[in-house]
Amino acid sequence: MSRQKQKFIELYQCLRQETPDYPVFPDISLAPFTTFAVGGNADLLLLPRHRRELLRALELCEQLELPLIVLGGGANVLVSDIGIRGVVLSLCGLQDIGWNSRDFLLEAEAGWDMSQISGYSVRQSAAGLHHFYGMPGSLGGAVYMNARCYEGEMSEIVRRVLCIPRQSVPPAREAHADQGGQAEQADKAESFYRPSELRWVELGLGDWHYKYSHFRPDSGHALAGALIVAVELRLREQSQSGLEREMHSFLEDRIVKGHFRAPCGGSFFKNDRAFGAPTGQIIDGLGLKGLRHGGAQLAPWHGNIIINAGRASAGEIWQLSCRIREEVRQRTGFELEPEVQRLGDWQLWDSGH
Numbered sequence: 171m172s173r174q175k176q177k178f179i180e181l182y183q184c185l186r187q188e189t190p191d192y193p194v195f196p197d198i199s200l201a202p203f204t205t206f207a208v209g210g211n212a213d214l215l216l217l218p219r220h221r222r223e224l225l226r227a228l229e230l231c232e233q234l235e236l237p238l239i240v241l242g243g244g245a246n247v248l249v250s251d252i253g254i255r256g257v258v259l260s261l262c263g264l265q266d267i268g269w270n271s272r273d274f275l276l277e278a279e280a281g282w283d284m285s286q287i288s289g290y291s292v293r294q295s296a297a298g299l300h301h302f303y304g305m306p307g308s309l310g311g312a313v314y315m316n317a318r319c320y321e322g323e324m325s326e327i328v329r330r331v332l333c334i335p336r337q338s339v340p341p342a343r344e345a346h347a348d349q350g351g352q353a354e355q356a357d358k359a360e361s362f363y364r365p366s367e368l369r370w371v372e373l374g375l376g377d378w379h380y381k382y383s384h385f386r387p388d389s390g391h392a393l394a395g396a397l398i399v400a401v402e403l404r405l406r407e408q409s410q411s412g413l414e415r416e417m418h419s420f421l422e423d424r425i426v427k428g429h430f431r432a433p434c435g436g437s438f439f440k441n442d443r444a445f446g447a448p449t450g451q452i453i454d455g456l457g458l459k460g461l462r463h464g465g466a467q468l469a470p471w472h473g474n475i476i477i478n479a480g481r482a483s484a485g486e487i488w489q490l491s492c493r494i495r496e497e498v499r500q501r502t503g504f505e506l507e508p509e510v511q512r513l514g515d516w517q518l519w520d521s522g523h
């Protein structure tokens with residue numbers, strides 16, 4: 171048995187011994203945890219139900235030198251068909267919430283579903299989160315990618331984030347990395363989180379761009395890859411009935427535009443003002459809607475939504491997106507940037523097999 175496998179077993183046994191019903195699942199399909207409904211298995215999936223369970227799992231992963239891959243609401247990710255080798259952590263169970271009606275401050279844990287927390291905020295007559303009603307995904311994921319829709323953006327309401335900075339190197343190997351730099355190189359893609367480093371970080375306007383935050387693993391910022399545990403949002407007072415009307419009009423717009431007609435990840439590519447038109451409109455203009463590759467299809471009703479039209483593989487969805495990018499590049503010169511993030515091992519597809 172490999173050393174890695176022994177560590178998974180050790181982690182599993184420790185968690186279950188301490189908490190017999192700890193939600194830890196070996197060799198489990200991640201497809202039901204993504205809105206594309208595709209993807210292979212994770213070696214081990216952790217679904218802590220509250221902060222204590224999360225912090226204990228992080229502590230054990232740190233001790234065992236097991237890196238973690240974090241999954242948000244699964245709304246903007248494409249998990250490889252051969253899955254994810256390692257421990258996957260979903261924070262969807264973390265849903266504590268506190269409402270300060272005097273200052274209109276909402277403190278919520280990262281696992282909140284965006285639509286549900288949007289509804290919660292509107293019931294407090296608070297504006298700012300209502301734009302996100304009907305948007306799939308979790309609060310943590312929305313912060314991570316600075317979600318934006320209907321002229322509302324997360325950066326406008328996020329005040330502070332409770333997070334744990336990422337350590338690229340397991341604690342035991344830190345000394346070596348400092349000396350030679352070699353270990354750091356080898357562990358570039360691995361994420362470790364030290365529970366004792368949980369802290370609130372204030373964010374300013376400079377920390378965000380269009381659909382981008384410093385939490386992106388490649389941002390080069392101190393917050394790169396940090397684990398978002400909770401968020402404090404500053405909302406504005408507004409009449410509940412007016413907010414409800416807006417909120418339902420956004421949901422209606424999504425329904426009309428076919429966001430829920432088939433499993434998908436919403437917009438596949440980012441918009442870019444420099445193109446002079448939204449990406450969906452550009453792709454539509456090239457007559458590509460309805461294009462198929464196996465079970466993957468560019469929605470016949472929207473140029474920027476790739477759907478799982480039935481039994482699609484993640485590979486087919488990705489290959490279709492590459493074909494669309496290539497067509498757009500050749501015919502317009504525009505370089506589309508995917509909004510959907512890939513997780514897991516993609517070497518097979520990237521090497522052209």
Ligand SMILES: NC(=O)C1=CN([C@@H]2O[C@H](COP(=O)(O)OP(=O)(O)OC[C@H]3O[C@@H](n4cnc5c(N)ncnc54)[C@H](OP(=O)(O)O)[C@@H]3O)[C@@H](O)[C@H]2O)C=CC1
Pocket residue numbers: 318319320321419420422423441442443444445446447448449
């Ligand atoms: N039923 C209703 O009452 C509804 C009302 N609305 C209202 O309509 C207004 C607009 O909503 P919104 O969702 O922003 O719809 P828009 O059609 O204005 O924008 C849709 C998307 O296209 C992008 N876009 C627009 N023009 C360009 C361009 N030239 N280049 C690249 N991207 C572009 C926008 O980017 P960006 O985000 O950067 O602007 C946005 O992401 C809002 O005030 C909203 O409240 C919206 C939906 C339903």
Ligand SMILES: C=C(O[C@H]1[C@H](O)[C@@H](CO)O[C@H](OP(=O)(O)OP(=O)(O)OC[C@H]2O[C@@H](n3ccc(=O)[nH]c3=O)[C@H](O)[C@@H]2O)[C@@H]1NC(C)=O)C(=O)O
Pocket residue numbers: 305317318319320321427435436437438439440441448449450451454459471472473474509
């Ligand atoms: C949360 C998301 O963000 C979404 C957000 O929900 C919506 C609504 O605000 O606006 C963006 O989509 P989008 O650009 O595709 O918005 P749409 O309103 O559908 O399309 C923009 C414009 O292009 C036109 N359009 C779109 C698709 C198409 O095939 N043909 C076409 O002409 C539409 O008629 C509209 O005038 C965000 N996407 C990006 C990449 O910025 C998401 O990923 O789903």
